[in-house]
Amino acid sequence: MELSLAFIGWFFTLICAGALALGAALIxxxxxxxxxxxxxxxxxxxxxxxxxxxxxxGLAGGIGVxxxxxxxxxxxxxxxxxxxxxxxxxxxxxLYALRQPNPDAPRVNWLGAIAGATLVLIPLLAICxxxxxxxxxxxxxxxxx
Numbered sequence: 402m403e404l405s406l407a408f409i410g411w412f413f414t415l416i417c418a419g420a421l422a423l424g425a426a427l428i429x430x431x432x433x434x435x436x437x438x439x440x441x442x443x444x445x446x447x448x449x450x451x452x453x454x455x456x457x458x459g460l461a462g463g464i465g466v467x468x469x470x471x472x473x474x475x476x477x478x479x480x481x482x483x484x485x486x487x488x489x490x491x492x493x494x495x496l497y498a499l500r501q502p503n504p505d506a507p508r509v510n511w512l513g514a515i516a517g518a519t520l521v522l523i524p525l526l527a528i529c530x531x532x533x534x535x536x537x538x539x540x541x542x543x544x545x546x
Contacts (some may be wrong), residue, residue, distance in 0.1 A: 417480075481530075489526075
């Protein structure tokens, strides 16, 4: 399945811009919250910076694809490969965090948790795979040259 270059450019530009805006809003909310939230924010500063850099990579790549710049193709593909690696790791770590050794904690609905992770993971991985296939197609190569 090949996607149009306009769809790829707009999709990644808008999604990445939205993710960056949401991340900035969450950081601002946590910074103005209580001491515990500010302390947590200070512990995760490197994670937040790396995630912001990845989203900026996707945003720049999306803009580059919209402008048919050759570097945009490479940035979006790099962003997709980063998502292909990070999404399953994130889902696995979230599922691992549900495992609670506390016997008083409520039982975890594992079927619901795995189904929820799968419903998010599969479409995003499919979009990334379709984007990579599209950007490597001869038609895309011709459009970017």
